[in-house]
Amino acid sequence: MGAEAEEQPHGAAVVADGFGLKGPRGWAFREVSFRAGPGALVAIEGPSGSGRTCLLLALTGRMKATEGHAEVGGVRLPRKLGAVRRISALGQVPGVSELDPAFTVAEHLRERVLLQRRFDGSVRALLRRPAERAAEARARIDEAVAASGLDLAALPKGERTSVRDLERLEALRLSIALALIGRPRLLALDDTDLKLSDADRAEAWALLRSVAEAGTTVLAVCAEAPADAQRITTIADAADPDEPEEAKEPAEPEEPAEPEEPEAEPEPTEAKPATAEGDTADTADTADDTEEGAADALAETGRS
Template sequence: MTSEPTGGRPAGGLAVEARGLSVRGPRGWVFRDVDLKVPAGGLAAVAGVAGSGRTSLLLTLGGRMKPASGTVLLDGRRRGLGEARRRAALGVVPGVNELDPALTVREHVSEALDLREGLLGRWRGREARIRRALERVDLGVAPRTLAADLTPEETRLLGAALALVGEPGLLLLDDVDEGLPFERQRELWRRLRALADSGVTIVAACHDAAPAEGLAQVVRLSESREEALR
């Protein structure tokens, strides 16, 4: 399986490459022999049906899951899992780092800043940094909005904002098209393209890559574990 490049991008972010990457679980291969190469500042759409290993691929690229075989290169070098985790960040991934529905958008961003800056950071222009975090991903909701009241698109953008607080070189986003009609998917991919252009590499998983055409390079995963074994 190979990626489909869409042309050069400006420098920035962390270049990521996978060569023959495979993950095997208790019930067989989760995904197998995945190749991709995303330049620094690039945007890639990883497309596949449920069960094709999209989420597991993101976790593997980000050092959260150990591959059974193959290689992940970050900026042209193999990295340990710990270093990969420090240099890559996850958006919202169900079952891994979901939003707390009882917290507001502001509270989520403030907690992310606490983890990066410590409690003393609360007294040095915290509100301005919260605004910048939301503006960076073009999330135009009131900071007092509860996470439970966010649309699927807004949830994904808030997840991206929280991940970017740590200034990672690689941003990994899961199920970005879940629950969105085609035109809203297309608009979300436009936002992600602009975000990548601002200086971060993005790999985003989706069901259908059609709305990302012309905006992202596409990696298509096998539709089933049985197909991946062929």
């Protein structure tokens, strides 16, 4: 070719136009439109239950949108979900891609490399000698760990530290490292700032900013976006403009209440003389009635 082709950026540009997803319980999100260039840091913010995670999964090809369209790296959604999944990777997303608390850090890293080789490796790579494959795997792990800022030596037991013993920020770094092993063009993660102190939150955003500056486009769900990120705000319980509001039926007028008749005064009764025998008899009758009533109630319930 006469002219050299322009080198395409590593990060994937993300474009959404009227993007929406409707489920059995109504709209998870709708009318989402934005443009983000390669290597951008995009923060999806909003209250819990406003469809942030659904939007994240739809933009990475894990959920199928029902309205509008989007493009990730020039691949159109919702038509080509598989193609978008191949160029994107998920960090932590509760219920979708979670760390196993019983696994150690080293076990997680080795497992991800094996999965990457199994599903994304070429035939030529599979035919390499074991020593070459091991060196390639180690190089991928070291590259991803360095990019995530995960200091293995600073962990309580180094690589042998269990996930359950990691601090929240270190677990976030590990999930990012696992996602970066596949060298994705788009990195997506959920609950970025959940349960983080102010200092840890600043570190987390600095980490994602460095990943974006290295060329990988980042989508991060959060409660509050940093000032330098491109913001997409989701709104909880958005009304459907195509569905008219239900008309309220006018209340029927209440009929005037009829005046109540005055109650007749009770006729005077003769007072019985209080005698010891009379009092005893009345008390006995009352006690008998009470015992019989209790027995009948227990019998009816099957507990007598």
